Amino acid sequence: MLVYMGYQLVSAQQTGRAGELFQRAYQIGRDQHDPELMVSAQCARVFDAAYSGSLDGTMSRLTEARQLLAHIKQPDADLRANCLQAGGMVEQRLGHSQAAEALLQQGMSVVEVDGSTYRPIYADIVSQLSVLYLERNQPRDVLRMSLLAADLLDRNGRAGTSDRLIAHQNIAAALHTMGEVRRALAECETINQLVAESKGSAPLSFAANYASALHRMGQPGAALKIVDEAIDRARGAGNSHVLRQALFVKGWILVDLKRWDEADAALNEAAPLDSGASLSGGALIESFLMRPAMARGNLEAAHLHREKALQLAGYHTSSPQRSLGRVLIVAAQSALDEHASADAEKFAREALATYEPIVREPDTSADLGEALLRLAQARMSTGSKAEIRALLERAVRCLTNGLHANHPLTVEARNLIARLG
Numbered sequence: 001m002l003v004y005m006g007y008q009l010v011s012a013q014q015t016g017r018a019g020e021l022f023q024r025a026y027q028i029g030r031d032q033h034d035p036e037l038m039v040s041a042q043c044a045r046v047f048d049a050a051y052s053g054s055l056d057g058t059m060s061r062l063t064e065a066r067q068l069l070a071h072i073k074q075p076d077a078d079l080r081a082n083c084l085q086a087g088g089m090v091e092q093r094l095g096h097s098q099a100a101e102a103l104l105q106q107g108m109s110v111v112e113v114d115g116s117t118y119r120p121i122y123a124d125i126v127s128q129l130s131v132l133y134l135e136r137n138q139p140r141d142v143l144r145m146s147l148l149a150a151d152l153l154d155r156n157g158r159a160g161t162s163d164r165l166i167a168h169q170n171i172a173a174a175l176h177t178m179g180e181v182r183r184a185l186a187e188c189e190t191i192n193q194l195v196a197e198s199k200g201s202a203p204l205s206f207a208a209n210y211a212s213a214l215h216r217m218g219q220p221g222a223a224l225k226i227v228d229e230a231i232d233r234a235r236g237a238g239n240s241h242v243l244r245q246a247l248f249v250k251g252w253i254l255v256d257l258k259r260w261d262e263a264d265a266a267l268n269e270a271a272p273l274d275s276g277a278s279l280s281g282g283a284l285i286e287s288f289l290m291r292p293a294m295a296r297g298n299l300e301a302a303h304l305h306r307e308k309a310l311q312l313a314g315y316h317t318s319s320p321q322r323s324l325g326r327v328l329i330v331a332a333q334s335a336l337d338e339h340a341s342a343d344a345e346k347f348a349r350e351a352l353a354t355y356e357p358i359v360r361e362p363d364t365s366a367d368l369g370e371a372l373l374r375l376a377q378a379r380m381s382t383g384s385k386a387e388i389r390a391l392l393e394r395a396v397r398c399l400t401n402g403l404h405a406n407h408p409l410t411v412e413a414r415n416l417i418a419r420l421g
Helices: 002-011 015-031 035-051 058-070 077-093 097-114 120-135 139-155 162-177 181-198 205-216 220-237 240-256 260-270 279-295 299-312 324-337 341-358 366-378 385-402 408-420
Strands: none
Touching: 002 015, 002 035, 015 035, 035 058, 035 077, 058 077, 077 097, 077 120, 097 120, 120 139, 120 162, 139 162, 162 181, 162 205, 181 205, 181 385, 205 220, 205 240, 220 240, 240 260, 240 279, 260 279, 279 299, 279 324, 299 324, 324 341, 324 366, 341 366, 366 385, 366 408, 385 408
């Protein structure tokens, strides 16, 4: 029961309290010479720690759990799957994507062979694979796995659970990554409606993504309110992973509002948090720090931030990060601010090349639209009127579908078409 209660606290991002319950359960297992309980508690504690962004002690606990598991004659399928899931979470936090995927797929196989895919652990592992694919910038796979998880939960009577909310969230994340921001926000609003109906509260990790979607849809005030609440909750829960995400989104919003000092403070606080964070997040932080430096006229610092952002994002490497497209768009905008049209064109074209393979339809991605807009601006002095018009007309279609017709970026693109005559 302690382990079960601990997992509920993990779902609510109450990681400190969850760890205490898992430790109590483990001690009971030791006292009663119950290896299955010890394995269950240790793997749960490993998952909890890695999930919250802390890897301290996780490997020794995981090693002990695996050794104990090896001496249990017929371990329960749930027990084996839970430990495989915990190991997958640790590998994921360490940035070992292939190892994490292998462990998670092994966990799925254990449950499938047991014939118990109706059990919660199966949908949990499917959801975790969705997050892994999101980190690898495979949003179509994210959407596929998230829809599978949603179907499993609905068919097995778990439509109103926190796991079903996570499936909604992963669907929203996939849509957002493909530039379908308006649809992503609609999915977030569905989460809010379900939470309100249940008179509960949404898991803490949802807030940063919801705020990000609101901001991109042109609602920075509402986004800031939500993200500030998430920061307070993350501090109280001791969850450095969510705190980093929330601080980053706050910094992004403040940069776009040109509140430079506040943006610097949020981004610089986010940067060192969560030792297991991906390179992708670090790249975005460096990218957004470039703009306050530019605004203050410190081109040297701005260029250093840009180079570090590109490096962390895997620019011109075999392992590009999920953030590379956004980093390239920010780099293109900064180059335009410097009147460096050639650099702006290069970065905008590379952003297009990054986004084109992951979108679902040619004209549904706001990310593609923004890259097309920056490319058209870069080509203003050297391109033909027909070429620039074609870029801008497609940008308008993409921005209208991915955001909305009256979004500032859509209006900017339409105004440029009008100026062409």
